[in-house]
Amino acid sequence: MMKIVAGFGALEDYEVLVRAGADELFTGYTPLEWNLKYGNTLPMNRREVLFYHTQIGNFEDMKILSEKVKEYKVPVTIAMNALYYTKGQIEVIIQTIRELCEIGFTDYIVADLNLIRALVQSDINCSIHMSGEIGQWNTPEMELFNEWFHGDKIKRIIFHRKNSLMHMKRCVQFGKEIDFADEYEAFLMNEKCHYTGGFCNSLHCDELVHLCQLEYRMVSDAVFCGEQAASWLDDESETYIPGQTGCGLCALYKMKNAGITHLKLVGRGESAECMTKDIMAVKMALDILEETETEDKYISTMKNILFEKGCSGECYYEDVR
Amino acid sequence: VAKKYPLTVFDIPDSLLVCKLTGDGEINCKIVEMSPEHMLVRLAKDTSVSSERLIFHAFFFEENGYVSFGPFFAERTELTESKFDRTVCYEIESAEYKTMVKDFCKQYQNYIRLKSGSMDNGFSKELVKYPAEKDECFSQSYDEWMDKTGVSDKLHDAIEQVFRERTDIELAVELDNDSKYSSFLEDNYDDKNVFGSLINDKRVDRIYIGNAYCGKLFPEDGTLEKLLEKAKERKMSCTIVLPLMEDGELEDEMKRLETVLKASERYDYLLEIEVNDWGMLRLLQKTDMISEKCEILLGRLLNKRRKDPRYDYKWGWSSLEDKKYNSLDDDSYRLLLKENGIDRFELETCGYEISIPEGKNSLHLPFYQTNTSQYCPMYALKNYGDRGHQKGCKNCPKYCMNHYLMYPDHLLMIGKYNSIYALDIWTLEQIDVLNSYLEKGVDRLVVNI
Numbered sequence: 001m002m003k004i005v006a007g008f009g010a011l012e013d014y015e016v017l018v019r020a021g022a023d024e025l026f027t028g029y030t031p032l033e034w035n036l037k038y039g040n041t042l043p044m045n046r047r048e049v050l051f052y053h054t055q056i057g058n059f060e061d062m063k064i065l066s067e068k069v070k071e072y073k074v075p076v077t078i079a080m081n082a083l084y085y086t087k088g089q090i091e092v093i094i095q096t097i098r099e100l101c102e103i104g105f106t107d108y109i110v111a112d113l114n115l116i117r118a119l120v121q122s123d124i125n126c127s128i129h130m131s132g133e134i135g136q137w138n139t140p141e142m143e144l145f146n147e148w149f150h151g152d153k154i155k156r157i158i159f160h161r162k163n164s165l166m167h168m169k170r171c172v173q174f175g176k177e178i179d180f181a182d183e184y185e186a187f188l189m190n191e192k193c194h195y196t197g198g199f200c201n202s203l204h205c206d207e208l209v210h211l212c213q214l215e216y217r218m219v220s221d222a223v224f225c226g227e228q229a230a231s232w233l234d235d236e237s238e239t240y241i242p243g244q245t246g247c248g249l250c251a252l253y254k255m256k257n258a259g260i261t262h263l264k265l266v267g268r269g270e271s272a273e274c275m276t277k278d279i280m281a282v283k284m285a286l287d288i289l290e291e292t293e294t295e296d297k298y299i300s301t302m303k304n305i306l307f308e309k310g311c312s313g314e315c316y317y318e319d320v321r
Numbered sequence: 322v323a324k325k326y327p328l329t330v331f332d333i334p335d336s337l338l339v340c341k342l343t344g345d346g347e348i349n350c351k352i353v354e355m356s357p358e359h360m361l362v363r364l365a366k367d368t369s370v371s372s373e374r375l376i377f378h379a380f381f382f383e384e385n386g387y388v389s390f391g392p393f394f395a396e397r398t399e400l401t402e403s404k405f406d407r408t409v410c411y412e413i414e415s416a417e418y419k420t421m422v423k424d425f426c427k428q429y430q431n432y433i434r435l436k437s438g439s440m441d442n443g444f445s446k447e448l449v450k451y452p453a454e455k456d457e458c459f460s461q462s463y464d465e466w467m468d469k470t471g472v473s474d475k476l477h478d479a480i481e482q483v484f485r486e487r488t489d490i491e492l493a494v495e496l497d498n499d500s501k502y503s504s505f506l507e508d509n510y511d512d513k514n515v516f517g518s519l520i521n522d523k524r525v526d527r528i529y530i531g532n533a534y535c536g537k538l539f540p541e542d543g544t545l546e547k548l549l550e551k552a553k554e555r556k557m558s559c560t561i562v563l564p565l566m567e568d569g570e571l572e573d574e575m576k577r578l579e580t581v582l583k584a585s586e587r588y589d590y591l592l593e594i595e596v597n598d599w600g601m602l603r604l605l606q607k608t609d610m611i612s613e614k615c616e617i618l619l620g621r622l623l624n625k626r627r628k629d630p631r632y633d634y635k636w637g638w639s640s641l642e643d644k645k646y647n648s649l650d651d652d653s654y655r656l657l658l659k660e661n662g663i664d665r666f667e668l669e670t671c672g673y674e675i676s677i678p679e680g681k682n683s684l685h686l687p688f689y690q691t692n693t694s695q696y697c698p699m700y701a702l703k704n705y706g707d708r709g710h711q712k713g714c715k716n717c718p719k720y721c722m723n724h725y726l727m728y729p730d731h732l733l734m735i736g737k738y739n740s741i742y743a744l745d746i747w748t749l750e751q752i753d754v755l756n757s758y759l760e761k762g763v764d765r766l767v768v769n770i
Contacts, residue, residue, distance in 0.1 A: 050336040
């Protein structure tokens with residue numbers, strides 16, 4: 001069965017999400033020294049805020065988390081997934097990863113090819129999950145990266161939000177043929193974006209809204225076409241619907257056939273309560289998937305049970321049918 | 322403990338406030354609760370603490386960064402020990418500590434109040450003096466917007482000044498859509514068209530053909546050859562821009578590559594190819610063309626940098642020296658690229674001074690990309706009325722030829738093709754900065770207006 005990978009932003013949430021049924025968790029870690037030098041201006045990962053619980057900010061909590069992982073045996077991957085780092089930052093990150101490896105954190109989500117290069121060339125015994133924030137995924141690129149980063153440190157490929165199901169299937173098959181990575185992760189729930197993560201160079205900070213959420217108006221050469229705005233700004237429904245800001249549950253059948261091994265539930269910064277509900281919904285969908293033989297049957301059963309009052313319509317995978 | 326201290330606050334993000342226990346060593350730890358009189362911290366079970374000396378690092382947005390407080394000396398009480406951690410209470414009698422806690426909590430509450438009370442940019446106005454009132458002002462057309470920016474004159478002046486003193490710099494223009502391909506082939510330019518006037522003045526040494534962000538805008542069959550022929554006739558060199566490869570369209574990309582390679586053979590050109598997809602680099606490596614007949618350029622989509630027209634409002638931005646660097650300033654990374662046949666880097670000006678890496682560099686200006694989507698937001702908006710409802714499309718109607726997403730004028734931003742771009746007027750007005758780029762290794766300016 002495909003595994004549920006959920007994000008969390010505070011130590012307290014680990015056990016909550018484990019109890020909800022997550023198979024694997026991911027979070028960020030930014031030590032004080034990094035924040036003192038770079039703040040959230042050149043951040044250590046893609047959660048570029050200070051005023052929210054989106055990651056862990058002290059080594060004591062990482063030590064405690066490590067003990068919890070040993071107890072519950074639900075592993076935690078650490079996101080070091082900024083689009084790029086400076087040379088000086090890479091030196092700091094390598095040292096940070098050494099310290100984290102010593103207390104048992106061996107898996108890292110990385111988007112910067114230069115950091116991946118440095119990790120592959122280092123003597124650090126860690127595994128790399130190549131982030132969806134790298135940009136595009138395609139088979140020639142996998143071949144190139146297999147040559148650049150040969151060895152056994154590349155463990156997983158994370159597809160980005162806009163990869164089609166057909167395309168993921170092709171990449172998984174090719175990855176297996178060239179023995180590139182063992183695991184393939186796809187986005188399943190929350191935070192669907194209008195732009196591709198790897199090509200989004202704008203601010204995601206506390207003090208300004210995301211660039212893609214600014215109000216805009218479409219005009220043509222001839223006429224003013226009316227006002228548009230990012231639709232989710234007004235979407236403040238208080239009733240819980242799974243995947244309210246992005247959902248791929250209808251695609252689970254095809255994902256399984258495509259060879260996807262892990263399912264990402266975006267959640268660093270989300271409340272543990274919402275994440276718990278999301279994890280439980282996905283677990284239920286996975287159970288339905290196991291018990292149904294056809295895609296149609298899976299989708300109709302799953303929708304009847306999970307979306308009695310309708311779904312969000314924020315589909316991650318438009319090519320599901 | 323909180324019951325004893327009525328002003329206790331909980332759950333403060335440790336990115337905002339960290340307690341450092343200092344003594345023989347230093348231990349950074351999470352503050353579980355805090356009041357003007359006490360504080361609870363969480364420690365790992367095996368962490369031994371002998372010190373009662375505390376230092377705090379608190380983020381204050383009015384200060385644009387962290388402020389340190391202390392050391393404070395406190396009375397320590399071990400409170401609870403669970404299976405995984407232990408909690409320690411410190412009682413602190415200090416006027417400075419009390420003030421710190423009150424000030425910190427005030428700004429934290431203020432942030433929550435502002436953020437929860439405003440879904441637009443009202444909170445940014447209070448936090449960083451972002452001019453939210455200007456967000457109401459939109460141009461009604463692309464031409465109106467361009468006129469308001471004054472970019473044409475500013476670009477013209479900048480080019481005049483640069484080329485008055487330098488004769489060793491190449492000037493290039495981008496042809497990145499059907500309209501520009503036609504204009505170039507037919508020598509038919511709009512009066513307001515800057516690249517047209519540059520070409521007519523015979524100042525352009527090179528043309529870039531193709532769109533870095535969208536493959537649908539690559540010249541159609543036959544057009545590429547005509548463009549190359551026309552460029553040769555006008556004694557211009559050529560750079561072919563290969564875009565981001567579309568999901569699952571490898572065969573189309575192979576065909577495109579074949580067209581490019583055939584064209585280069587036919588015209589016996591030393592072509593440059595800008596790659597914007599690592600997969601395309603691999604496909605090129607599989608041909609025998611790289612060293613003999615073409616040079617590979619690291620494209621703008623692969624050369625990541627922080628780009629947003631609002632950076633001037635960002636906490637801590639103006640004083641951050643490292644903002645000018647990116648991966649290309651690392652010699653190990655440049656070596657990896659060189660070993661893979663990449664000879665030149667495509668840079669964009671982006672509203673602040675950037676570092677120029679060793680090697681050959683082209684500088685694109687005055688527009689810079691901020692966001693790109695593999696699937697087209699414009700197509701989604703036109704077809705489904707929702708920019709997020711994106712799908713791949715085989716036969717693109719090219720709405721982008723005459724549709725734009727206008728953003729508030731003061732941001733100098735525009736949604737065009739499948740991307741958002743911003744206009745860098747700052748660099749055009751900083752001739753010293755532009756000249757310093759040329760001295761540091763930029764040998765080509767690429768006008769993308």
